[in-house]
Amino acid sequence: MDDHAPDPAHGPADGAVLTGGLPPPSPEQIEAGRLLFAAECRFFYAAQRLDQLPEPGLPEVAFAGRSNVGKSTLVNALTGRKSLARASNTPGRTRQLNFFDLGGRLTLVDMPGYGYARAAKEIKEDWQGLMFEYLRGRPTLRRVVLLLDGRIEIKASDLAVMDLLDRAAVTYQFVLTKADGVKPGPLARKQEEVSALIRKHPAAYPELFTTSGESGLGMDVLRAELAGLGLPA
Ligand SMILES: Nc1nc2c(ncn2[C@@H]2O[C@H](COP(=O)(O)OP(=O)(O)O)[C@@H](O)[C@H]2O)c(=O)[nH]1
């Protein structure tokens, strides 16, 4: 459909944000996303143990990905501020779940990065422990946003986390990061590779979102999508 054709006013690397075949958000949905993410985003809780989780309240969206995937940059770009990243980078907060209240309508949960150096060990200790229990047992968790770096290979640790998300039976959505750093050809191949993965994982949301926290590519579309999971205004 023409709706999915790249806007010729943008460069080729600014190509399709949505490649899963779902219709793009309406102007009203884009505006709803803009409004929600313009609201105050307030850090309110950090959990290191399962018995320390905050009471379930607002609908939750959790962000996950390998260390260095661009999670802080993406969340800063989504919210247009630095508070979430700063809180999460505080020493001692890197291996816990950090909770943020977005406008009293949606909770954003920053999950620890995985797989940087001691991939298998980290995933075993953190992700199969607290993370898995959180993912499996959280009644308010609406979606996990799983970030993949558009510039590098999908790693074994990413596949291990997908497995875990399948087993936790939580809906997860893929976001490709750093699209500004990838040429159109390789970007299209990466999109196809992730789409193939999505088709193999029944718990995965069918749409792939391609983004750049640097250029802002895809932010309006991702805000619109996540706003659809929050409480109405
Ligand atoms: N070119 C480019 N670099 C990015 C982008 N997002 C993050 N980076 C870089 O990737 C590195 C890791 O980013 P960060 O957001 O700290 O990743 P995190 O560890 O997942 O929170 C930093 O050097 C960022 O500047 C992006 O959209 N484009």
Ligand SMILES: [Mg+2]
């Ligand atoms: Mg970070």
